Amino acid sequence: MFTTHDVRTRHRALVRLSAGLLLTGAAATVCGSPAHSVAPTCGGLTEAQAAAAGYTTYYFPGATADVVVGGAADDWVYTDGGADNISTFGGQDIICAGGEGDFVDAGDNRDVVYAGGGDDTVYGGAAHDEIFLGDGSDYARGYGAPDLIKGGRQSDTIFGDDPFVIAATDGRDTLFGGGGSDNIHGGGKADTIRGNGNAYG
Ligand SMILES: [Ca+2]
């Protein structure tokens, strides 16, 4: 099923697990895929598909508070329920944080974050990130480059860039509030901002 490269990738993930960087959970749910899927997906990929595509995978289903420390390469993260703490640094990472209030720092490069339910805090880091905040009263910062951030049903606070310092790296962000009374700040550059209740993340 797996190539030699996949085995090495999975081995590295297990090494991190054995180093005490990660905690595991139990039951599985679906993120970003139809409910009838056999294996849960994140960003349209199951863990096996993500590993085959070269991602370092962190798969922790269940309602436990997981801690994930990714690396400079491309990470695929599925933590499901529980208040998770996820940092993935460089690489083009795909993150599904699941329910409850999570903290996500996607780091450099282009990342895709599905924060799920709960009151989440999400930092996109540098580059063009896509952040979907889901339910809960969330807080998000896109930081540099043009980011796409979509709020959810409740009242969210969304910043396209650093709210305190206008920088040359600020991007033309696209920010949607979704439901609730949202607080949205574009930052530098010409941003597109909609309080639209039909644009849930
Ligand atoms: Ca990474």
Ligand SMILES: [Ca+2]
């Ligand atoms: Ca980023």
